[in-house]
Amino acid sequence: MTITRRGFLKLSTKLAAASGASLIVPVSGCAAKPNAFAQISSASYQDEGFIQILATGEVHFVLPRDEMGQGIYHGLTTLIAEELAIAPERINVHFAPVDKTYTNTGYNMQGTWGSSSIREHYLPLRQAAANARETILKAASTQLSTLLNTDPSIHRNALTLNNGFVVFQDNKYPMGDFIQAAAQLTPVDNAPLKAASEFKHIGKHSKRIDITAKVTGQASYGIDLGENVPNLHRATVIHGPSIDSTLVDFDASKALALEGVTDVVAVPTGLAIVAKHYWQVQQAIPLIEINWSQGDLATFNSNELPQHLTQKLSQESGVEAFKQGGGSDALNDDEYQALNHHSATYFAPYLAHMTMEPMNCIVHINDEQCDIWVGTQAPEFARNGVADLLDLDRDKVSLHNQFMGGGFGRRVGVDYVLEAAHIARQTNKPIQLIWSRTEDLHNDYYRPPALIQYQAKVDDNGYLKVLSGRRAGPNIFPYVLPEALPAVLPAFVPSGVSAWLAKRGGDVINNWKNETSSVEGLFEDYLPEHCEIRNVTYDPGIRTGYWRGVGHSLSGFFKETFIDELAYQAAHDPIEFRLKNLKDEGLKQVLSIAAKQANWPTKPASTSPESSSRGKRALGVAVHRSLKTAVAQIADVSVEADKIIVHSVTCVIDCGVAINPDVIKAQMEGSIIFGMSAALNSQVKIAQGQITQTNFHDYPIMRYPQAPQINVYIVPSTKPPTGVGEPGVPPIAAAIGNAIYAATGKRLRSLPLALNESA
The missing domain is CATH 3.30.365.10 (Aldehyde oxidase/xanthine dehydrogenase, molybdopterin binding domain)
Incomplete structure (x- = not known):
């Protein structure tokens, strides 16, 4: 209940x-x-x-x-x-x-x-x-x-x-x-x-x-509650074909002639169709003639992102996110001129959340009261946003939170809740808004893409001396701020003032100040004497949001792939190199345990991609601390006819005292599968401003036959507990990519990993 x-x-x-x-x-x-x-x-x-x-x-x-x-x-x-x-x-x-x-x-x-x-x-x-x-x-x-x-x-x-x-x-x-x-x-x-x-x-x-x-079906999810509200009507919203399309006009006469269809109304984000039953809503959609205006993204293509990001890095120095010692200038210091130098560039695309339960919400406005039934990660965002929209006191809006069929950060956004409130107000009916899978995919708060250029200097003993990184991509906070501000501002602050503050805050983030989530995890685990990370904002205008692991979900791949390259260049075993350069004793511990549990070979590494010691099956390693939790992963991978097969993953986690060991193991398993989808399958494809995918058949996630055996080991600890919902995601893409290199000599620097895109 x-x-x-x-x-x-x-x-x-x-x-x-x-x-x-x-x-x-x-x-x-x-x-x-x-x-x-x-x-x-x-x-x-x-x-x-x-x-x-x-x-x-x-x-x-x-x-x-x-x-x-x-x-x-x-x-x-x-x-x-x-x-x-x-x-x-x-x-x-x-x-x-x-x-x-x-x-x-x-x-x-x-x-x-x-x-x-x-x-x-x-x-x-x-x-x-x-x-x-x-x-x-x-x-x-x-x-x-x-x-x-x-x-x-x-x-x-x-x-x-x-x-x-x-x-x-x-x-x-x-x-x-x-x-x-x-x-x-x-x-x-x-x-x-x-x-x-x-x-x-x-x-x-x-x-x-x-x-x-x-x-047993007794748990109440947001999408399950439709029969509990009298006279409830179902609705969906048709959004424009392009990401920034806007509605011009429409003819809904044929749709309104269908049995059960009661309303077709414009809302700020598109066109809402209302009927007694959801199937009637879906039957009405193709009967509506709609004219849309195209926005600035009508010429945007996602396959051009690496080019745009590289160009942006060549044009701007960006904002300093971190600097220690001489920073990037140390690359040219006389003291380090004779040291081994290495550089590499990595890329990750836009990603959707693809929760099993699509976005949905019930809104019932009754006199000067409003009730909301929804599964949301941000109940305060939703309640305050609806109160502002309906011009109601916040204590007149009651939000009844439900179980969620997946969140992964998507349900921090409350756009679908505000849509339901718009429709309920215009139609004067209790409304259950349900997005189709296609609408869900086309109107996400996407994980931002990013490109990073790394440079490093390593001495003859295998010690990292200088690390420089320049990252380019969109930031998240400017898109979250409009919904977050009403949650922290007093109720007497007008919504117009809140919107103005959100716009100004977003401008500051994009132009003057660095956003932590854009660069987190790129440098902290190793942190040599000289280190500098800079962030260059490139934002085409596609909204971004928090995705499981947030910035760490990208930086784990970027940083751990680069570290692996440095290890091979220095002719060091990848685990030996990491143990030598990690500054974090907790990471050293999980890494050592993982190496033992996975039976990591002790033979030295070779710098040559053509090494005869490489077969078509090998182990790859990655280690990363995020949200105060240390995780090491070793992937056992083979390549057969250019097909990447992950046989097993060894995962070691130190999360402080383990409250529920079974839940921790389940979260690590789920995180690894989730991260493998991003590593091997998933990316948002955009052509002429339109997302070309519609469902799981063309936006694939991990399926059962692809899932590896996963062995999770929890480090015993008496320290206070840390988080486990996300830290299993960041290392897995790098662990798989590093195993592919060890098996084939092909270094993959872009996600999703594809053997025809090697460096």
Whole structure:
């Protein structure tokens, strides 16, 4: 069941009235409690709610982050379960409403991204549950002392909480018996957390608590909710044939004559068709005559991108993103003139997200209220954007978040939510907007393309002395800023002012200031004495967005392929060269473990592509730290008749303490498959401003027959947890490409990897 803040309070009041009391415990460091929480029964603890324990013994948990398949529904619940000493499957989990209480503290807004959920909530949620546990035991010590007439009183330390019972000596008492007394106490603050040696759920193998609902069809996704809203109409939006087309006029008379079709209306992004059923919407589309005007992208072709980016680098020096020592000037220092010099250029194209569930949303406007049902990574963006669009106070717009059929960063964008609101307002009907797969592919926030020119100097002992990189491509933040600003600006700031600030901010990013996500991961892992990275903005006007791994998803390929080239040029084994030059001990550790687990050969490398030691099958390696997580991958690859076959991937991850090892392994497996799609199959193809692909048949992703055996090893750790949703993506393309070179002598420097495009 999904519950809103209003519904949560209503449920709390009813249950409190029925059972006598409930306990709601806050997470420390959160914002002031929402006003609505003050309406909870006086018999219950009143505070901003993450944990609610009823007198029946039921435990309710409001999940502050959004579930898109990454396992956070299970992961964060595990933290609560651990400190409350109760099985995770006994906890009732509810998606959070939009409220500052549920802000992602790492980003100061409510959203799920950056592999941050476990990292940001590990201690706060455990602390909240520990405080609840200690408050219950404090109440129980007093209540049991009276009940059992003990003298002296029972000390709290004589009690434990286990599986929903308070345990005293050999007796067990239902936890719910003490909730009314606990609700009257001032909650314990900063209660002691369990030691790692006491963990019963953290770090243990367990079945995900959402898996049964998903495989039995009980889990609610945004696209599933169509029958729950009376008089709901379905809609889709026809967008222009070119990326920047605009609607001129249309004739929908034939479409409107079809049974069930009720409206055809213009919206800022295209033309909306509304009918009682989605099939009727699809039947109407070919009957509408539409005139579009073509924009500046009408002559744009994606196959010309490498040429445009190279030209841009030749014309501009760009913005300094990082400089250490003498930077690029050290390449020409007399001290390094005799050292081995190497340069190479790499390219990666636009990529779409291709989530299994296409974009969809339900909007119901009723008087001065609006309800939104949607699966989104950015509920605050969506709620505030709709409130601004409809000129409603934000507290008049309720967003009901759902499970997502994939996110990968695409559902940070809320364009489809705003489209649904436009249609609902114009037609005065509750609307379920569903994009077709083609519309989904043609109207993405794409991973930006990039081209980088690397240069380096390596001494005779195989030590990297100078690293220079110049990257060209679009930035992301200028496209995200218009939706993000309303989430952080006060409600009284007019939407026009917000739009103006977003435009100015985007201009600053593109022209004067470097965007971190454009250059992250290009240099940090090795960082020689002299290093310089510069960023040159080239943006043809195709909107970009966050894609799984963000900048690291490109830089992992760029950097690790270049490092591999340096290793061979220096006649060093690729792993030996990395171990010699890595500055990060965590990366050295995962790399060493991966080499052992994959049976990496110890024979020295050769600089010659024609080396007879190379066969048609070999191992390739890559290592990368992203989002504070260290990952090493070794791919076993063969080339048969110019066909690339990945037989297996060895993956080692150090993500701090492993909350759910099975979830971590699943995320590494999924990340590797996702990254392999980009490495071997995927790219957005644009001709004359039009995306030429329409579905998975011509925008291929990894299929089962292509999937390799994947062996994941988790480094044991007691350090705080880091992220796992994205760090498995960055190394895989380089690991495969480096294996291809080791097997064939062909160095591939562009994605997707293709043997007919070698350097």
